[in-house]
C-alpha cells in the first residue's frame with residue numbers, strides 16, 4: 482500500500498483514483514474546483530466529471546490545499562488538461578517531497594512550446610528523469626470507472642520506477658505493463674488524439690469502415706514516423722499505447738476527440754463542437770504542435786496538416802481526406 486496523490490479530478494483523474502484505491506492505496510485527490518472536492522468528501526462522488534460512479538471508495542478523499550495534498554505522497558499522478566499542466570504544476574514545484582515519483586497520465590503536446598508532457602512535467606518540477614513516469618493505453622475513463630478489464634503501459638527511463646508504479650496501480654481489472662520508452666509512450670498518447678479527430682469526422686460525415694481503417698492505418702504510420710524521429714522506439718507504436726489506444730479512441734463515442742471530430746463531420750463549427758464537448762479534446766490544441774514537430778524533424782504529417790486546415794480554415798471532411806494524399810504514387 483502506498484500514499485498516492487492525484488492532481489486533477491477530471492474524468493480520468495477520478496477513474497484512475499478509483500483504480501488506485503481498488504489496488505489498496507490511500508488516495509488523495511487535489512482539484513481546483515471546490516464543488517468537486519466537496520462532492521468527493523461528502524457524497525463520495527464526482528458528479529461534475531464522472532457521474533457514472535455512484536460511490537467512490539472510502540479510501541479516496543480530496544483537498545483544495547496543495548501542500549496538504551502532496552506532503553506525504555510517495556507517488557503523485559498528474560491528470561490536468563495538457564495546456565494547463567505547466568501553470569498548475571508551477572504551484573507545486575516547492576511542495577513535492579524529495580523522493581516522490583511523478584506520473585503523467587496526460588495525452589497532449591503543449592501548444593506554445595511543442596513540448597511533450599514528460600518535458601513539461603520534469604522541467605516545471607525540476608524533476609530528475611529517474612523520478613518521472615508516464616502511463617498510457619486504451620483507457621476510456623467511463624469503462625475503467627465501471628471496472629471493465631483494461632490495461633496500460635507505464636514508462637520511465639528508470640526501469641525500477643516503472644515497475645514500482647505498475648505494482649502500486651495494478652488492480653484486479655487494471656493490468657499494467659512496463660517500458661523504458663518514455664518518448665514513445667508520450668508520442669503515442671498525444672498523437673492518436675489527432676487521428677481520432679479525423680476518424681470521428683469521417684464517421685460524422687457518414688463514411689464507413691474502409692474510410693476509418695484507412696485513416697487509422699495512415700495515422701499510425703504518421704505517428705510512428707514522427708515518434709521515431711523524436712527518439713522513440715518503433716515497437717512501442719504496436720503496443721497498448723499505440724495501436725491499442727488508437728483502436729479504442731478511434732472506435733468509441735466515449736472518446737471526446739472522436740466525438741469532437743464527429744460533430745465537425747456533421748457540420749458543426751469548431752466553436753460549436755468545443756461548446757458541446759464533455760471534457761477536454763486534447764487533439765485540438767495538439768494538432769498544430771504535431772505539424773510543428775513534423776517540420777522540426779523533417780517528417781511529413783499529411784493527416785495532422787489536413788486536420789489543422791479543418792481547425793483553422795474550416796475545410797470539410799471531403800477536402801480533409803483529399804489532403805491526406807498527394808497526386809504521387811508513394812511506397813507504403
Ligand SMILES: NC(=O)C1=CN([C@@H]2O[C@H](COP(=O)(O)OP(=O)(O)OC[C@H]3O[C@@H](n4cnc5c(N)ncnc54)[C@H](O)[C@@H]3O)[C@@H](O)[C@H]2O)C=CC1
Pocket residue numbers: 489490491492493494495512513514530560561562563565568569586587588589620621622623759760761763
Ligand atoms: N478521459 C479519458 O478517458 C482519458 C484521459 N486521458 C488524459 O488525461 C488528461 C485529463 O483528462 P480528463 O480527466 O479526462 O479531462 P477532464 O476534461 O475531465 O478534466 C480536465 C482536468 O484538468 C483540470 N484543469 C484544467 N485547467 C486547470 C488548471 N489551470 N489548474 C488545475 N487543473 C486544471 C480540470 O480541473 C480537470 O480536473 C488529458 O490529457 C487526457 O488526454 C488519458 C486517458 C484516458
Ligand SMILES: O=C(CO)COP(=O)(O)O
Pocket residue numbers: 588618619620621622674677726729730735736737738739761762763
Ligand atoms: O485517451 C483516451 C482513451 O484511452 C480518452 O480519449 P479522449 O480524451 O478522446 O476521451
